[in-house]
Amino acid sequence: MSYRTLSEQEAVEYARSIPDLFPQDAQLVSREIGDGNLNFVFRIQDEGPSGRSIIFKQALPYVRVIGDSWPLTLDRARIESEALILENELYPGSVPKVYHHDTELALIVMEDLSEYQIMRKGLVERKRYPNFAKQIGTFLARTLFLTSDLALSPVEKKRKAASFTNPELCNITENFVFTYPFHDDPSNAYNPLLSDTVQRIWKDNVLKLEVARLKEGFMTRGQALLHGDLHTGSIMVTEEDTKIIDPEFAYYGPMGFDIGALIANLLLNYSAHEGHTLEPQEREIYQAYLLDTVVQVWDIFEAEFRNLWAEKAQEPYAKTPGYLDAYLRDVLQDTVGYAGCKMMRRVIGLAHVSDLESIEDPALRAKGEMLALSIGQEFILKRSTIASVNDIIALVTSSTVR
Numbered sequence: 001m002s003y004r005t006l007s008e009q010e011a012v013e014y015a016r017s018i019p020d021l022f023p024q025d026a027q028l029v030s031r032e033i034g035d036g037n038l039n040f041v042f043r044i045q046d047e048g049p050s051g052r053s054i055i056f057k058q059a060l061p062y063v064r065v066i067g068d069s070w071p072l073t074l075d076r077a078r079i080e081s082e083a084l085i086l087e088n089e090l091y092p093g094s095v096p097k098v099y100h101h102d103t104e105l106a107l108i109v110m111e112d113l114s115e116y117q118i119m120r121k122g123l124v125e126r127k128r129y130p131n132f133a134k135q136i137g138t139f140l141a142r143t144l145f146l147t148s149d150l151a152l153s154p155v156e157k158k159r160k161a162a163s164f165t166n167p168e169l170c171n172i173t174e175n176f177v178f179t180y181p182f183h184d185d186p187s188n189a190y191n192p193l194l195s196d197t198v199q200r201i202w203k204d205n206v207l208k209l210e211v212a213r214l215k216e217g218f219m220t221r222g223q224a225l226l227h228g229d230l231h232t233g234s235i236m237v238t239e240e241d242t243k244i245i246d247p248e249f250a251y252y253g254p255m256g257f258d259i260g261a262l263i264a265n266l267l268l269n270y271s272a273h274e275g276h277t278l279e280p281q282e283r284e285i286y287q288a289y290l291l292d293t294v295v296q297v298w299d300i301f302e303a304e305f306r307n308l309w310a311e312k313a314q315e316p317y318a319k320t321p322g323y324l325d326a327y328l329r330d331v332l333q334d335t336v337g338y339a340g341c342k343m344m345r346r347v348i349g350l351a352h353v354s355d356l357e358s359i360e361d362p363a364l365r366a367k368g369e370m371l372a373l374s375i376g377q378e379f380i381l382k383r384s385t386i387a388s389v390n391d392i393i394a395l396v397t398s399s400t401v402r
């Protein structure tokens, strides 16, 4: 079948055609539930006794949030399905199961995680996830280490990098994360109360030089297979479990980009709490929980990465004294720099986050947004001074609105 976007009814017919997915007498209903920037997402459910449900994710040939003026490759569905399958091999159970992939229709049929919640929504409701740091820290260590030159032969790694070449999705990140928010671009959309601050950022050539260096790293440093868009909207959680979804931006890039994306989004929630109407004590307690989560994520990532290095490193220099420490320090400093860019783009650029957008009063929202911009700038400018995760926390807590 050549490419066409599926209607809800066509999605049902397609689901019936996949062997063993539903019982023969299933009473299937389908609903388009996608609220992301790029794709269609259908939930297809048997209203009969099995009660079974699955997810269809279909890529559109353009950026959904922009429209057909920004065409976008359908190959991202292949990349996403191959990344999910590989991530499940590297850390079983960390991603939804893939049941079927149709290259022509750019369609992935996968496990429905309806008992899970998008983590961003949970954080806006100030929920806590006791196992999250352990699970995501392990996911990061395993997926990054095990796809890098540290664990694979150089030939195998380059073959993987070639099959995950993802130019059009990288181009979105290059523009919407690294370029447009730092220039007066028509795609930007920021709170008018931030106007003076944003104008100052656009004129800050010291900051822009550092963003240019970080962008260059994103474009040229193929260290490991990244998820590529690891914000808290790409993570689904229950109180016990974590699943990572949506790796359509996967490509070979700098490890710190994934860890930085995650930390940025925890800190966007932290910043948003400056603007939410709350008892000061309640705010402080939740912000402390978020900072503690950042520390735990890094600590678990580092501990797992060190274990993997000791057990599985193939690189001949792996036993050279000082190499592991130097490697991790570079990843940490990249993490901080990329976290800074990711925080700033969500305030100035096209794509915002509900952590901040759920604050209705623009003046209160500006408090959170200003803090996010302040932390972001500190991270970008001071990343080379960072030697431990506690240094990151010190930069956050010393950041004030400026």
Ligand code: SR1
Binding pocket: 037, 063, 065, 066, 172, 173, 176, 177, 229, 350, 351
């Ligand atoms: C123009 S698309 C904006 C963003 O949506 C995705 O989730 C990525 O973060 C992308 O940058």
Ligand code: MG
Binding pocket: 036, 229, 234, 246
């Ligand atoms: Mg996504």
